[in-house]
Amino acid sequence: MTQFLQYTLQGLAAGGFYALAALGLAVIFGVLGVVNFSHGACYMLGAMISALLLEHFSLGFWPALVIVPVIMFFVGVLVERLLVQWLLRLDPLYNFLLTFGLTLLTVDIMKRQFGVSSLKYEVPAGLGGRISLGSVDLSIYQLFAAAFAVVICLLVWVGLTKTRVGMIVRAATEDAERSRALGINVARWVTPVFGFGIALAGLAGVLAAPYRAINADMGSNFIIILFAIVVIGGLGSILGAVVAGFLVGLVEAYGQGYYGQLSQVLIFVLMAAVVLVRPAGLFGREEAA
Amino acid sequence: MSAQLTETSRVETAASSAPERRVNPFVRAGLLLLALLVVLALPWYIYPPVAMDILAWGLFAISVDLLLGFTGLLSFGHAAFWGMSAYVTGIIATRAGVPFPVAILGGAAAAMILAVPTGYLAVRRTGIYFAMVTLAFAQMLYFIANQASDLTGGENGLQGIPKSFFGIELVETDAFYFYYAGLPIILLGAFIAWRTVSSPFGRVLLAIRDNPARARALGYDVERYKIMVFVISSGIAGLAGGVFSVSHGFASLQELAWQTSGKVVLITVLGGIGTLWGGPLGAAVVVLLEDQLASSGFDGIGIITGAIFVLIVLLFRKGIWGTVSDLVTRVRGRAATDAQGKHDA
Numbered sequence A: 001m002t003q004f005l006q007y008t009l010q011g012l013a014a015g016g017f018y019a020l021a022a023l024g025l026a027v028i029f030g031v032l033g034v035v036n037f038s039h040g041a042c043y044m045l046g047a048m049i050s051a052l053l054l055e056h057f058s059l060g061f062w063p064a065l066v067i068v069p070v071i072m073f074f075v076g077v078l079v080e081r082l083l084v085q086w087l088l089r090l091d092p093l094y095n096f097l098l099t100f101g102l103t104l105l106t107v108d109i110m111k112r113q114f115g116v117s118s119l120k121y122e123v124p125a126g127l128g129g130r131i132s133l134g135s136v137d138l139s140i141y142q143l144f145a146a147a148f149a150v151v152i153c154l155l156v157w158v159g160l161t162k163t164r165v166g167m168i169v170r171a172a173t174e175d176a177e178r179s180r181a182l183g184i185n186v187a188r189w190v191t192p193v194f195g196f197g198i199a200l201a202g203l204a205g206v207l208a209a210p211y212r213a214i215n216a217d218m219g220s221n222f223i224i225i226l227f228a229i230v231v232i233g234g235l236g237s238i239l240g241a242v243v244a245g246f247l248v249g250l251v252e253a254y255g256q257g258y259y260g261q262l263s264q265v266l267i268f269v270l271m272a273a274v275v276l277v278r279p280a281g282l283f284g285r286e287e288a289a
Numbered sequence B: 001m002s003a004q005l006t007e008t009s010r011v012e013t014a015a016s017s018a019p020e021r022r023v024n025p026f027v028r029a030g031l032l033l034l035a036l037l038v039v040l041a042l043p044w045y046i047y048p049p050v051a052m053d054i055l056a057w058g059l060f061a062i063s064v065d066l067l068l069g070f071t072g073l074l075s076f077g078h079a080a081f082w083g084m085s086a087y088v089t090g091i092i093a094t095r096a097g098v099p100f101p102v103a104i105l106g107g108a109a110a111a112m113i114l115a116v117p118t119g120y121l122a123v124r125r126t127g128i129y130f131a132m133v134t135l136a137f138a139q140m141l142y143f144i145a146n147q148a149s150d151l152t153g154g155e156n157g158l159q160g161i162p163k164s165f166f167g168i169e170l171v172e173t174d175a176f177y178f179y180y181a182g183l184p185i186i187l188l189g190a191f192i193a194w195r196t197v198s199s200p201f202g203r204v205l206l207a208i209r210d211n212p213a214r215a216r217a218l219g220y221d222v223e224r225y226k227i228m229v230f231v232i233s234s235g236i237a238g239l240a241g242g243v244f245s246v247s248h249g250f251a252s253l254q255e256l257a258w259q260t261s262g263k264v265v266l267i268t269v270l271g272g273i274g275t276l277w278g279g280p281l282g283a284a285v286v287v288l289l290e291d292q293l294a295s296s297g298f299d300g301i302g303i304i305t306g307a308i309f310v311l312i313v314l315l316f317r318k319g320i321w322g323t324v325s326d327l328v329t330r331v332r333g334r335a336a337t338d339a340q341g342k343h344d345a
Helices: A002-032 A039-057 A061-082 A092-114 A140-162 A164-174 A176-181 A187-208 A218-233 A238-277 B025-045 B048-071 B079-096 B100-122 B127-147 B169-173 B175-197 B200-210 B212-217 B222-248 B258-271 B278-295 B301-315 B319-344
Strands: A130-133 A136-139
Touching: A002 A039, A002 A136, A002 A140, A002 A164, A002 A187, A002 A218, A002 A238, A039 A061, A039 A092, A039 A187, A039 A218, A061 A187, A092 A218, A092 B127, A092 B258, A092 B301, A130 A140, A136 A140, A140 A164, A140 A187, A140 A238, A164 A176, A164 A187, A218 A238, A218 B127, A218 B258, A238 B100, A238 B127, B025 B048, B025 B175, B048 B175, B048 B200, B048 B222, B048 B258, B048 B278, B079 B100, B079 B127, B079 B222, B079 B258, B100 B127, B100 B175, B100 B222, B127 B258, B169 B175, B175 B200, B175 B222, B200 B212, B200 B222, B212 B222, B258 B278, B258 B301, B258 B319, B278 B301, B278 B319
Parallel strands: none
Antiparallel strands: A130 A136
């Protein structure tokens, strides 16, 4: 039971990063129709920039939590304006390939610049150490990370359901064509939404920085798991991305705890099962065939 | 924009834009002969192992093009089949001591067997989803290979794969002669691909690519056709992966990594989607470029390949073959109108 609780917390913390990043992926896909391969690289950049802020400007975790998403937002806006927008009218495969190319480029630039060994980052003061609840021994930072991710996901959820902008984004995610027909200027929201999605990936990176190895390759496995998550949740679905994010985090943690290294395989077994039973994903709608 | 994500794929192929472009049979035979001559002469001008790499990657790209250009399916996990065969070929060659072509056939068979369940699951989704599902399954195989280190050597890879070839020592030790022993396997793969696209089966694939709903309405079992071509394509990728691992004498996890899946898609798009010919052209460019960069001591190959990818997708979506053949058609078209003009006058 003790172990089970510990794995659950680990799973929720890992699931938090997944949910945040997958949320970004889902929103970008919904509004732009772009599957952003560089999402893992953006997560990596988020963690890298946090480490660099600490090293060169002595800006710690808390400022990074605000600064990094802002930087990543503008990175996203720049990429969308300069590159992604030219391919929006074509088959989504082209933007998939474009962002794949950007990923190779970014990862190798970071590798040349900072080498392959991991950068250092410390758990922020006050969040270090562990607490004991009866027989259960929990890392405070993991508790924080899981809670923080849940709060952000809830905030985004409120933003999407209660504000006018959120309504437009949801409408565009549901059916961009029909939203346009109803007089909503979807094009106006394309660039900020892309930036917002990238910012979420960057935020997941900051959150991961204190307890994951920070190096140029940290996103390369992350992105594949993100893809598995959105396939499980249903690519068009925002709720699906969050739920599947936490689900995969839990599966990974239980797998690691009880079966050792095969945990990664479990994620893909889960994905295969979903594709088999519900091809559109848990929360996705069936495609017209 | 989810409306775009219906089943119809709108990938710009290099050849299909002008349906039924008539090529003079003499021109076609001439081109084929020229290609054969180039392939035969290659190891005289290029370091033979690099020449073998070009052919292996070229065939690998052909297998991807069979899906992307002729069926409208982007497999972003083809490294699974290339890598599966690389390992199985290596294991057979090392443990059974059979001649390497036999080992490669075994590797390709293993790749095809793997392709049946993978294809069965992947064809349930189309377009970008298909790419993501294949990518995820390839990654699953990567993890399994990493864990099964008794069989695969884990992080170290499978080393010392022999080039046994009926006791002919020249082939077994000299890369120059090995090239000619490996060539028939590459040609076999290319021939299978060519037969597939030019058969009635291949016409059905084109119909599925251009309008799956119509193909289904005409009574074709779209999913079954897709699985079949997926398995054929995986077998061809397996032949290529087997040649690659024997040529290098080792198989590593790199063979199964998603970067490898991405690289072969880059080669295919660079050469020209929907041409079959494009693959080897793209492979020549990429392999030679990487070889140059590696020998000049540049360690950021991804920066160059990534930049090429971005440029191609933005500016030259028809690839080398498509761009050249467009130019030829345009020049010819102009010549024809000129002649027509003179005739009218």
